[in-house]
Amino acid sequence: MDRNTISIDNDINLDNFQTQVDDVLIRHRSILDIITKLDEYTSRINRAVIKSATYCGCIExxxxxxxxxxESLEEIKNNMENHIKGKLCPSCKDILLEEIGAYLFxxxxxxxxxxxxxxxxxxxxYKNIKTLGIFSLK
Known part of the structure; x- marks a missing residue:
């Protein structure tokens, strides 16, 4: 599998996205700024999920x-819960898409x-999880 097979759609792949990020990033080029922005967007993602439950109520x-x-890892995997009831409404989903996109940036x-x-x-x-499969225990 080469890099070009990981594509978002027919016009963009991860390498193109990464190049575009490099082209447009101006203010936060310091590694210190970047690390704190990653932390900020992790918090914003968490906050958006929590607000989906506590403010909007589209999920519980x-x-x-x-x-x-x-008996087996397969049984454990199949019986694990994500603890989410319901589905994100379009508004909450849009907010999370924006926050996750900024995090990826x-x-x-x-x-x-x-x-x-x-x-x-x-x-x-991908190679690690493909090789180890369920035994990657993530």
Whole structure:
């Protein structure tokens, strides 16, 4: 699998996105700025999910203890709960798309600063989870 197979649609792939980020990033080029922006957008994503439950109400969180007392990893995997009831409404989904997009922007900026290709990181992780499968235990 080469880098070009990871594409968002027919016109853009991850490498193109990462190049575009490098072209437009001006104010927050310092690694210190980038790291704090990543932290900020992690918080904004968390806040948007929480507001979907507490303000909008389109989703509900019903957290309970996970059941790890199964015979196999496959059974454990199939019985794990995400604790979400309902679906994001269009408004909440739009907000999360925006926040996740900004996070990906700054993740790409961090990768650029450290001379890492995001597509290489994704391919590396893909190979690991493909090889280990359910035994990657993530």
């Amino acid at each position: 969180v019903h957290a309970t203890k996970q059941d790890y007392n199964k 700054y993740l790409s900026a961090l990768a650029n600063t450290l001379d890492i290709k995001v597509s290489d990181a994704i391919l590396n992780e």
